[in-house]
Amino acid sequence: MFLITFTQIYAKNTTMKIPFFTFLCCVSFIGILQGQTLVNPVIKGFGTIGDAPMAAEKPDPNMVYNIMVDVATGDEDKSQVFFALNNLARLMNLHVMGGVPPEQLNVVVAIHGTAIWSVMNDQAYTKRYGIANPHSPLFEELLAQGVKIVVCSQSMFKRKIMPEELAPGLEMATSALTVLTTYQLKGYALLKF
Numbered sequence: 001m002f003l004i005t006f007t008q009i010y011a012k013n014t015t016m017k018i019p020f021f022t023f024l025c026c027v028s029f030i031g032i033l034q035g036q037t038l039v040n041p042v043i044k045g046f047g048t049i050g051d052a053p054m055a056a057e058k059p060d061p062n063m064v065y066n067i068m069v070d071v072a073t074g075d076e077d078k079s080q081v082f083f084a085l086n087n088l089a090r091l092m093n094l095h096v097m098g099g100v101p102p103e104q105l106n107v108v109v110a111i112h113g114t115a116i117w118s119v120m121n122d123q124a125y126t127k128r129y130g131i132a133n134p135h136s137p138l139f140e141e142l143l144a145q146g147v148k149i150v151v152c153s154q155s156m157f158k159r160k161i162m163p164e165e166l167a168p169g170l171e172m173a174t175s176a177l178t179v180l181t182t183y184q185l186k187g188y189a190l191l192k193f
Contacts, residue, residue, distance in 0.1 A: 040089075041096040042145060046081065046138045047089025049097060061099035066106045067091070068188035070180055072113030078129045081138055082118055084193035088142060091191070102145055108183050109142075112152030112176035116159055119151045124165035136167055143169040152176035 036050040073084045111119055118135040125133035150173040173179045184190055
């Protein structure tokens with residue numbers, strides 16, 4: 001007598017794989033939608049996250065979070081906010097959702113490499129790409145929350161971005177490398193996006 005399990009039948013029957021996988025995806029997606037509320041607690045226009053009230057491991061609301069973020073990755077599509085920069089908003093929203101007061105988040109961001117295209121003001125971005133900079137509203141929200149955004153002058157020079165073309169509120173640094181080392185030596189936790 002042979003006992004054949006569902007997984008054995010499934011593994012042998014390729015015609016069942018696609019419909020079954022589709023069914024599992026749909027059930028999982030519906031479960032996510034029903035079980036999690038999407039929120040933007042501090043950066044309202046970007047970095048949407050799922051509320052996690054049942055999480056056992058949460059940020060410490062009594063700590064001051066000194067965070068240095070190395071943003072070196074851009075995307076090909078210049079009409080959308082780069083994933084790495086949207087992740088900054090997620091970083092802020094996740095800590096606040098976890099109970100950390102916004103004033104206890106000291107975040108410094110160094111932008112360089114292929115993310116450098118995001119730093120241009122709307123006029124310079126429009127001249128280069130034919131559209132207003134989609135990162136401008138994100139930068140405004142981050143700056144309003146006290147995030148310090150510095151731009152690598154070496155990346156700017158290499159890609160012929162002039163200092164007067166920087167988006168409002170962004171600061172030019174000697175280099176991303178010097179910013180990263182300085183803030184790490186000051187005790188800032190380093191994240192790389």
